[in-house]
Amino acid sequence: MLQVRVKPGIEDRIRGFFPWVYRAEIASLSRKPKKGELVVVRDFGGKFLGYGYINPDVSIAIRILSFDKEEPVTPELIKKRIREAYDYRKRLYINSNAFRLIHSEGDLLPGLIVDVYGEYAVLEFTTYGMNRFREVVLEALVETLRPKGIYEKANLTAQKVEGIKVREGPVYGEVPDEIVIWEHDLKYLINIPEGQKTGFFLDQRNARKFVRSLVEPGDRCLDVFCHTGGFALNMKKMGADEVIAVDISEPALEVGRKNEELNGLSGIEWVQANAFDYLRELDRRGEKFDVVVIDPPSFAKNKHAVPNALRGYKELCVRGLRITRQGGYLAIFSCSFHITEQHLLEVLTQASYDVRRQVRVIAKTFQDKDHPWILQMPNTLYLKGIWVEVV
Ligand SMILES: C[S@@+](CC[C@H](N)C(=O)[O-])C[C@H]1O[C@@H](n2cnc3c(N)ncnc32)[C@H](O)[C@@H]1O
Known part of the structure; x- marks a missing residue:
């Protein structure tokens, strides 16, 4: 197997289970690497660090799959990991079939x-190295899930970068264009080929549940960047009198309307608009809401985009605070x-100062637990x- 030695000083980070080796951190290779091939990663002195795969064309050149010398990367290991991932999800009680x-x-x-x-x-598949295991992955998914069908989504960033x-x-069986899933006591229509991400923002499941604890019957609520109505439907389900759901995507709103019907709900106002313009307009009209959720797409795809993204967040927080009534709640999310x-807290602090509205933090939510994150990789x-809460 191709042997890779990393530069002195990198080894501790890898021993601490950080699974990436950047191209610039490679000291030597035992021969010219082939894209996607398996490697043994060693420290500068030759001691074992991990097994992974390499793509010499990209900045994150090596991704490590195993830090255990006795556990090299084999089809069996990939299958075992998939089975373990499934066992973990079964233990989660996430109250959804998605x-x-x-x-x-x-x-x-x-x-x-x-x-x-x-x-x-x-x-x-988002990397060249993992894409080489596609047959094994498919086989393991069929064995573990016994699904009716598996659909592959083209990851265009991976195509460009990797x-x-x-x-x-x-890629297996048949997959209808529209599927109905359930989460808590609501149903959602998922359009896999046309939908954003793989079809649904699964990562917000716990936040969609949390919003329920804030909504009182008769409330007036606003779901900004609503997609197919994840928050709006939960607000309505809790007895909100008026719910406005705003998104720029007409196809997403169309699914939202169908979701409302599917759940026997009615009265959500679905608004196709640029959220920034719409919030400005609500503010100009002096509108007030009891609960406002602002869940924008990623404004910062890389670190250079951060200053502009923060200006966008500031605008959203300022408008959001101004249209939330005293005693009402505002949620702001970043998926980048x-x-x-820390950025979100700073922007909220500035917005609170600018609009002269005092706030107190009542909760933080994160991607739900079926999206575990690596301790050594805060990103x-x-x-x-x-x-x-606006006090
Ligand atoms: C992170 S998703 C929201 C997910 C949603 N809260 C849920 O639980 O399903 C972001 C949404 O913002 C929408 N969007 C992107 N830019 C927008 C804009 N300028 N104005 C309004 N909506 C926008 C996208 O169409 C997408 O549906």
């Missing part, structure tokens, strides 16, 4: 994402690991939410 089964590094399977929607699974030939479409919890905690 969950993330494989969360890449979080399940010690870097480069693989698998979401389960009832009897169907959706998978994405050079994978991405595929899109069913570049915009940290794998990508979804953060701060919930405040």
Whole structure:
């Protein structure tokens, strides 16, 4: 197997279970590497550090799958990891038939994402090295889940960065365009081919549950960046009198309307608009809400985008605070690991000062537990939410 020695000083981080080796940290290779091939990673003196795969064309050149000398990367190891990931999810009691089964590094399977929607699974390969295990992964998913169908989503970033030939479409059995899943006591329509991400924002499950504890019958609520109505439906279910759900995507709103009907609910106002313009307009009109949830897409895809993203967040927090009535609640989320919890808190502090509204933090929520994050990689905690009460 290809042997890789890392530069002096890198070994402790890897011994501490950090699973990446950057290209610039490689001291030597036993020969010219082939894209995606398996490697043994060693410290500068030659001591074993881990087994992984390499892509010499990208900055994160090596991803480690095993830190155990007795556990090399084999098809059996991949299958075992998939079974373990499934066993872990079974123990979670997430109260839904839709969950993330494989969360890449979080399940010690870097480069693989698998979401389960009832009897169907959706998978994405995000690295060249993991894509080479596609047959093994498929076999293990069929053995573990016994699904009716598996759909592969093309990850275009992976195609561009890692050079994978991405595929899109069913790769096992048959997958209908629309699937109905349940979460808590609500049903959701999932359109796998057309939907954003793999079809649904599974990571917000616990936050969708939490919002229920804040809504009182008769409340007026606002779900900004609502997608297919995750928060809006929960608000309505709790007896909110008026719920406005805003998103820029008409197809997402269309699914939202169907979700409302599917759950025997009515009266949600679905608004197709740019959230920034719409919030400005609500503010100008002096509108007030009891509960406001703002769950934007990732504004910062890389660290250079952070200053601009923070300006966007500031605007959202200012408008959000101004339209939340005294005693009401506001939640603001970041799903970009570049915009940290600290960033959100700072932006909220500035917004609170600017609009002269005092707030207190009542909760923080994070990506739900089927999206585990790696302790040594704070950036794998990508979804953060701060919930405040306007006092
Ligand atoms: C993180 S998702 C929201 C997920 C949702 N809260 C849920 O629980 O399913 C972000 C949403 O923002 C929408 N979006 C992106 N840019 C927007 C904009 N400028 N104005 C309004 N919506 C936007 C996307 O269409 C997407 O549905």
